Amino acid sequence: MAKPKIGMRDAFFNALYEIAVSDPDVYIVSADNGAPSIDQFASNLKEQFIQVGIAEQQMIGMAAGLALEGKKVYTYAICPFITARVYEQIKIDVCAQNLPVTMLGVGAGYAYDIMGPTHHTVEDFAILRVQPNMTILSPADGTTAAAMAPWTHRHAGPCYVRFDRAGLPEIYDAAPDLARGFAVLREGSDCAIVATGVMVGQALAAAEELHRRGISAGVVDLFRIKPVDAAALFAALGEVPNVVTLEEHYRAGGIGGMFAEMIADREEPRRLLRLGQHDRFAFEMGGRSVIWENAGLDVPGIVTRVDRWMAAAREGRLAAAGRS
Amino acid sequence: MSHRSLEELQQKARWVRRTVLEMAVSAKSGHVTSAFSQTELLVALYYGGILRVRPEQPDWPDRDRFILSKGQGGIGLYPILADLGFFPREELDRFTQRGSKLGVHCEWHVPGIETVSGSLGHGLPVATGMAEAARRDGKDHLVVLVTGDAELYEGSNWEAAIVAGARRYDNLIVIVDRNGQGVLGHTDPRDDAYMEWSSDGPALEPLAAKFAAFGWEAKEIDGHDFRQIFDSLDGIRDRRGRGPLAVVARTVKGKGVPFLENQRRWHYRVPEGEELEIARRALA
Numbered sequence: 001m002a003k004p005k006i007g008m009r010d011a012f013f014n015a016l017y018e019i020a021v022s023d024p025d026v027y028i029v030s031a032d033n034g035a036p037s038i039d040q041f042a043s044n045l046k047e048q049f050i051q052v053g054i055a056e057q058q059m060i061g062m063a064a065g066l067a068l069e070g071k072k073v074y075t076y077a078i079c080p081f082i083t084a085r086v087y088e089q090i091k092i093d094v095c096a097q098n099l100p101v102t103m104l105g106v107g108a109g110y111a112y113d114i115m116g117p118t119h120h121t122v123e124d125f126a127i128l129r130v131q132p133n134m135t136i137l138s139p140a141d142g143t144t145a146a147a148m149a150p151w152t153h154r155h156a157g158p159c160y161v162r163f164d165r166a167g168l169p170e171i172y173d174a175a176p177d178l179a180r181g182f183a184v185l186r187e188g189s190d191c192a193i194v195a196t197g198v199m200v201g202q203a204l205a206a207a208e209e210l211h212r213r214g215i216s217a218g219v220v221d222l223f224r225i226k227p228v229d230a231a232a233l234f235a236a237l238g239e240v241p242n243v244v245t246l247e248e249h250y251r252a253g254g255i256g257g258m259f260a261e262m263i264a265d266r267e268e269p270r271r272l273l274r275l276g277q278h279d280r281f282a283f284e285m286g287g288r289s290v291i292w293e294n295a296g297l298d299v300p301g302i303v304t305r306v307d308r309w310m311a312a313a314r315e316g317r318l319a320a321a322g323r324s
Numbered sequence: 325m326s327h328r329s330l331e332e333l334q335q336k337a338r339w340v341r342r343t344v345l346e347m348a349v350s351a352k353s354g355h356v357t358s359a360f361s362q363t364e365l366l367v368a369l370y371y372g373g374i375l376r377v378r379p380e381q382p383d384w385p386d387r388d389r390f391i392l393s394k395g396q397g398g399i400g401l402y403p404i405l406a407d408l409g410f411f412p413r414e415e416l417d418r419f420t421q422r423g424s425k426l427g428v429h430c431e432w433h434v435p436g437i438e439t440v441s442g443s444l445g446h447g448l449p450v451a452t453g454m455a456e457a458a459r460r461d462g463k464d465h466l467v468v469l470v471t472g473d474a475e476l477y478e479g480s481n482w483e484a485a486i487v488a489g490a491r492r493y494d495n496l497i498v499i500v501d502r503n504g505q506g507v508l509g510h511t512d513p514r515d516d517a518y519m520e521w522s523s524d525g526p527a528l529e530p531l532a533a534k535f536a537a538f539g540w541e542a543k544e545i546d547g548h549d550f551r552q553i554f555d556s557l558d559g560i561r562d563r564r565g566r567g568p569l570a571v572v573a574r575t576v577k578g579k580g581v582p583f584l585e586n587q588r589r590w591h592y593r594v595p596e597g598e599e600l601e602i603a604r605r606a607l608a
Contacts, residue, residue, distance in 0.1 A: 047460060050456070050487075052483070052487050053483075053486065053487070055483035055486070055487070057445075057449060057479070057480035057483055058449045058452070058480060058483035058484050058486075058487055060449070061446060061448070061449020061450045061452070061453065061480065061484065062449050062450070062452045062453040062456065062484070062487065063453060064439070064449075064450050064453060065439075065449070065450040065451060065452060065453020065454040065455075065456070065457070066453035066454075066456060066457050067453070068438065068439060068450070068453070068454060069453070069454055069457030069458070069461075070457070071453075071457055073453075088443060088446075089446065089449070089480075092440055092442075092443055092446055093439070093440070093446055093449075093450055096440050097432055097439065097440060
């Protein structure tokens with residue numbers, strides 16, 4: 001039953017390779033980033049693979065030019081360099097012209113932990129979700145990532161896929177319904193933890209611990225960050241009055257920020273606790289677990305925060321505990 | 325090479341400049357001097373039998389792709405597109421007004437415009453993608469791009485120049501509108517005092533040699549001289565194996581109206597009053 005762990009990037013590229021073999025209009029443009037799963041394009045589909053060098057502006061602009069000529073283009077680089085570094089090319093060349101360019105970023109959040117803030121990507125949701133026409137995908141495992149390859153191939157507009165770096169434990173036996181954009185992994189009546197990417201696993205572990213403490217916590221995997229079907233999402237949350245968002249992203253502008261907007265816009269009678277990185281760069285060494293610990297994104301940190309916040313609600317101290 | 329006489333082309337150029345002036349006056353906006361430096365280049369491309377386009381069918385698959393990367397020059401391209409029939413000439417009178425398609429910068433919903441430009445340094449990377457697609461698909465159309473020289477300070481151009489040279493895109497033609505001026509000053513320092521203080525930019529020269537060093541064929545011409553423009557583009561449909569072509573066309577910002585020429589304060593200003601009358605007489 002246990003599937004072999006495979007990096008979500010490799011799961012995606014292996015699935016994309018099968019598509020590219022039968023669709024010669026598929027192009028991969030890489031800014032000097034590779035992987036064994038990408039080598040098969042370079043060696044077997046030479047005409048569909050372009051290595052532009054460490055030149056991300058060129059990568060996105062060229063992809064736009066190819067897309068204007070009817071090609072289905074995938075660009076590939078490490079997350080920070082395919083988002084913040086080329087933000088204006090994404091805005092003008094891709095989004096303003098609503099072109100079918102899918103930007104594949106590897107190394108979501110703190111995946112490149114000890115490489116420091118140059119390689120951390122904890123603002124990508126915030127900056128990309130404000131761009132009209134943009135779709136943002138954030139798989140939690142290889143199964144979901146593999147399913148996203150044919151989905152993005154059919155998708156007509158700009159898309160960004162945020163892959164983790166390492167192989168993560170598989171969440172799903174079969175890919176979730178991608179059209180829905182989210183999946184309910186665990187039911188809960190006291191609160192619902194909405195997480196994305198690597199944090200879905202953290203949410204499941206935290207929910208288990210909260211259960212031991214007498215708190216019934218549900219878990220939702222939000223694998224499409226934009227667009228979100230808010231009506232369907234809140235319907236799935238049901239009557240649960242407390243929503244916790246959990247992400248390897250700044251609290252500002254990520255899925256926590258999105259939920260704050262949706263709750264306000266929909267006049268939802270729900271409390272919201274946003275868990276993510278605070279307004280600071282993470283220079284600390286020791287690995288991802290250290291960064292998580294300092295940001296309160298490790299399982300004990302998550303459990304403590306949620307527990308305290310739920311207790312505050314019970315005691316009527318609404319405002320104090322939600323802040324941090 | 326031209327389908328029209330030199331005199332006809334010169335008349336077109338004068339008409340373009342007059343039209344640009346009146347569009348800017350009526351909109352109280354528009355980069356007149358930037359449009360004037362590129363005028364002969366665009367007139368040659370569109371009226372001189374160089375670009376293969378079908379105004380009645382702007383998306384004709386076999387058309388040459390033309391990108392005006394210096395998007396603020398849109399005001400100088402629209403009169404030509406309208407005159408050729410891409411859209412009604414009345415549209416020119418409504419430049420930047422409510423309901424008009426025509427803005428200060430080139431936007432892709434305008435028939436004849438291939439890609440959005442206005443933020444500088446975007447055109448050449450996009451052009452390389454178009455050149456790649458054309459070659460892969462076995463198409464014989466060209467990708468022709470006009471860039472400003474000050475725009476070449478943007479590093480994205482050189483990222484694209486490396487790729488275009490290395491991949492030998494002989495279907496890609498770049499014409500540099502080398503008017504020598506940015507907003508703040510000249511694009512190359514003019515004297516030895518430069519290093520002390522100057523609002524001139526760092527030197528772009530030797531510009532043609534830079535393209536050549538990236539594997540391009542490079543030429544330098546007078547960008548207001550139709551004969552030199554045509555000579556530099558002679559045989560551009562049959563350049564197999566020669567790599568992309570860069571034509572550095574020396575021009576004068578504000579060309580055609582003496583008091584506008586090479587005056588940096590006119591970069592985004594529109595003449596009015598007595599100055600407007602002088603400009604109108606100069607272009608009559």
